[in-house]
Structures are given as structure tokens and as C-alpha cells.
Amino acid sequence: MKKELWRQLIHASGVFIVVLSYFLPPNLLIIFCIAILVFVDMVFRLDHHYNIPLFSAILRVTKREHDERGFVFFFIGIITTLYFFQFNMAITNAAILILLFGDSASTLIGKRFGKNKLPFQSHKTLEGSLTFLVVGFMVSLTQLPVIPAFVGAMAGTLTEAYIPVDDNVPIPLVSAFVMSLAIYLL
Known part of the structure; x- marks a missing residue:
């Protein structure tokens, strides 16, 4: 559980992207994220052959054996999401926050306290999904009004619950799409 906690803290540290969105235009932020992705990929590759000060220690503490490349899907x-929804950065930021904090909290709570397995995903729990919904809703409220924030969190929750692996791509995209639709219809 300690390893997973560190992993999820690093996952949630992606909040710096949301902070940077207040200072950088979307296209520059996209380039910055691509640069980080390339850098982290190089560190992963080099770590197989060399001990890289600081980075190798972090990787040993946080890397999952069966999911070494999850960060690629995270950044994709x-x-x-930045690319397709840059027309409304509040929606984009809310979707990214839902991914960062909803997904991390649901993993930690689901693994620690989850007792009721979802009928369609045996490795996910009702407790984790409810945590995703509550945390996703709370963080998206920092960007959007109540209704778009709630439907975005619900969309992220359902996406996370039904996607068996590599949910880091569809969660923010589906959440952003549903929030855009909610804002358009309201």
C-alpha cells in the first residue's frame, strides 16, 4: 500500500499542469507536456541500464511491475484533452483534475477499504467508485458550476469503472466532453 500511496501522490502532482494553464497558452502547455513525456520516457529507458540519481530511487518506489509505461497514457x-478542449480551459482543467485526484483517491480508498466488488470489474470496488465521484466533483467545482462539475465527475467515474486498464486517456476526454455538453445545454 505504501508503494501505491507514493505512486498516487506522483499522479496527483500533475496538478502543476493546471497551475501552469493560468500562465501559459494551451499550445505552449501542450508542448511542455510533450517535453515532459519525452523526458520521463528517456529516464525510464536509461533506468534499465544505469542508476540515475534521484530518478532511479523514485522509479523503484513507484513503478508497478505490470504497468511500467502507465505514465505514457497519463500524459496522452x-x-x-488540452488539444481538443482548449477552447474552454475551465473544462479542460476540471477534466484534468478529475483524472488526477478522482482516479488517485479511488485507487487508494478502493484498495484499502473496498469490500464491494463491481459486478462488471472484479478488481474495482463500489467504495473506490464513490470516492472517485465525490473527489472528482469537489475538484471540478474549483473550475465549474455545480451541474457541469457533477456530470463531469459522474462521467469520469463511469469511465473509470468500465474501462479495465489504461483509463488515463478516456477519463479526461469523456469528462471534458460531457461537461462541454452540459454547459452548452444549460
């Missing part, structure tokens, strides 16, 4: 999800 953020980059594609």
Missing part, C-alpha cells in the same frame, strides 16, 4: 490523456 492530458495532452489530448
Whole structure:
């Protein structure tokens, strides 16, 4: 559980992308995220052959054995959301926050306290999904009004619950799409 906690803290540290969105235009933010993705990929590749001060220690603490490249999907999800929804950065930021904090909180709570398995995903729990919804809703309220924030969090929750692996791409995209639709219809 300690390893997963560190992993999820690093996952949630992606909040710096949302902070940077207040200072950088979307296209520059996309380039910045691509640069981070390339850098982290190089560190992963070099780590197989060399001990890289600081980075190798972080990787040993946080890397999952079966999911070494999850960070790629994490950044692809953020980059594609930035690209397609840059017309409304509040929606984009809310979707990224839902991914960062909803997904991290649901993993930690689901693994620690989850007792009721979802009928369609045996490795996910009702407790984790409810945590995703509550946390996703709370963080998206920092960007959007109540109704778009709630439907975005609900969309992220359902996406996370039904997608078996690599949900870092569809969660922010589906959340952003549903929030855009809610804002358009209201």
C-alpha cells in the first residue's frame, strides 16, 4: 500500500499542469507536456541500464511491475484533452483534475477499504467508485458550476469503472466532453 500511496501522490502532482494553464497558452502547455513525456520516457529507458540519481530511487518506489509505461497514457490523456478542449480551459482543467485526484483517491480508498466488488470489474470496488465521484466533483467545482462539475465527475467515474486498464486517456476526454455538453445545454 505504501508503494501505491507514493505512486498516487506522483499522479496527483500533475496538478502543476493546471497551475501552469493560468500562465501559459494551451499550445505552449501542450508542448511542455510533450517535453515532459519525452523526458520521463528517456529516464525510464536509461533506468534499465544505469542508476540515475534521484530518478532511479523514485522509479523503484513507484513503478508497478505490470504497468511500467502507465505514465505514457497519463500524459496522452492530458495532452489530448488540452488539444481538443482548449477552447474552454475551465473544462479542460476540471477534466484534468478529475483524472488526477478522482482516479488517485479511488485507487487508494478502493484498495484499502473496498469490500464491494463491481459486478462488471472484479478488481474495482463500489467504495473506490464513490470516492472517485465525490473527489472528482469537489475538484471540478474549483473550475465549474455545480451541474457541469457533477456530470463531469459522474462521467469520469463511469469511465473509470468500465474501462479495465489504461483509463488515463478516456477519463479526461469523456469528462471534458460531457461537461462541454452540459454547459452548452444549460
